[in-house]
Amino acid sequence: MDRRAFVLAGLAALASTALARSGAPPLMLAEVYRRGMPLADYWVSEKYDGVRGYWDGKRLWTRGGEPVAAPAWFTAALPAVPMDGELWAGRGRFAHAVSTVRSQTPNDVAWRQMRFMVFDLPATPGDFTARLTVLRKLLPITEAPWIVPVPQLRATTHEDLQALLDKTVRMGGEGLMLHRGGSLYRAERNTDLVKVKPYDDADARVVSHVPGRGKHAGRMGAIWVETPDGKRFKLGGGFSDAERETPPAIGSWVSYRYNGTNPSGLPRFARFLRERPDLAD
Template sequence: MSETTVNRRVLLAWLGSWGAPMLAQAQAPLLAKNAPAGIDPAPYLVSEKLDGVRALWDGATLRFRSGRAVAAPAWFLAALPQTPLDGELWMGRRRFDELSGAVRRAEPVDAEWRRIHYRVFELPAGEGTFAQRADKLKALASDIVVPVEQQRFTSNAALRAKLKQVVDAGGEGLMLHRADAPLASGRSDLLLKLKPLADAEAVVVGHEAGKGRFKGQLGALELQTPEGVRFKLGTGLSDAQRRDPPPIGATVTYRYRDVTPAGKPRFASFVRVADQF
């Protein structure tokens, strides 16, 4: 499945909740590419890369990237503004598994949702540059809606120092969004992610049986990237994931050091099932 097809499906799923008056302004989610190591951060606004679940609010319904509605408590939804928002549901650093379990329940548990905030970073129906839209988000802050802090850095050294600070504190990395960017959708150079190791997403297209101590379990996932490159991934999987592996068709996130001339990732390691739900 091509990335264009995936983006189109996400856009169609998302547009279904907007209503005719908003169709002309609606945008599919913007997705990040990996930042080059020596990037000049001056043209960007920089924020922490949150270990959360992407959520899109259209003024009436909160949805995952897949377009499926999030079963959030009524009080949580009532606290959101009528303004469409793009952001992440977040519990804190290193709490993705706990968060994922909470937001995927068909019946929300209030005690779990009291620990969740909606960290927002985009106005999907807004106007102007990203810097202008990010500034407008500040007026929407509440106990539940928390605009993501954006910072400027003038040198790569300062950016790297910030990356180290975030990672040492348990964060994933940084996001760099062109300050002058208009609204955009799909995977774009306008939005970059900077992490100690690069990461990417791929679709599960097969399961390879395990051998030796993994006999009777999963040995490796066969994955296909949006560019059509296929490779096997057996590192980073837990025993539970080997017994009950991500199904064919699922999108997973993996980390890697670099790529071969054929486009296959080197030293790839499984991270988790992607947060599309």
């Protein structure tokens, strides 16, 4: 074993031990892109609409710290190096990705439609550009084409970024991600990682249900949610009739869209987007 392989294997062992103790992988989380941000040192890639997956060098975990019961063949070829990525079933197939990843009895047919889109190496030394160089040497793996290194291009201007975003969305994609080339991997939310989408969105936990009135009498009218920083507000729009009949459970996580924030920091015109069972504690 050469020195680099020895170091990476050691880092994988440390990452696995730390994860077992903490219960959730130490992941970098994205801020939201705002026009005017300097783009000179950023890489840009597609934002994949799947389930965040963390390979600790031995097994897969969700962002919330749940072990992923992937078939043995899916992970057999993965190197003993911690990897950050997205378990993805293709554009517009978020529900398939979630149901496949959350099943504790792996469905081989369902997993054959999955990809592990790897975009970073959390425990590898160096900045993102250096980690990307290592990643490109590790992947792809000929015998495991479902393990995919995420294509990364250098960002240029805001106008080019918007043109790429429009093209990606027209093709069914969710948006883009920006990684700052000179950044170390920090397990926190910061602007070294930025998401670019045609709308603002975020996640919150359901704290209560509000009974419906009028045409929604007898079913859910709205839900109260709480953001990770403790802000509470009501979501009443964006639900289908079926979702009002069987609303998101209290304590579960949901995503919502919104149009900026008001002076108090609460989202403006917030409306329900979808449930997020992949974020369950």
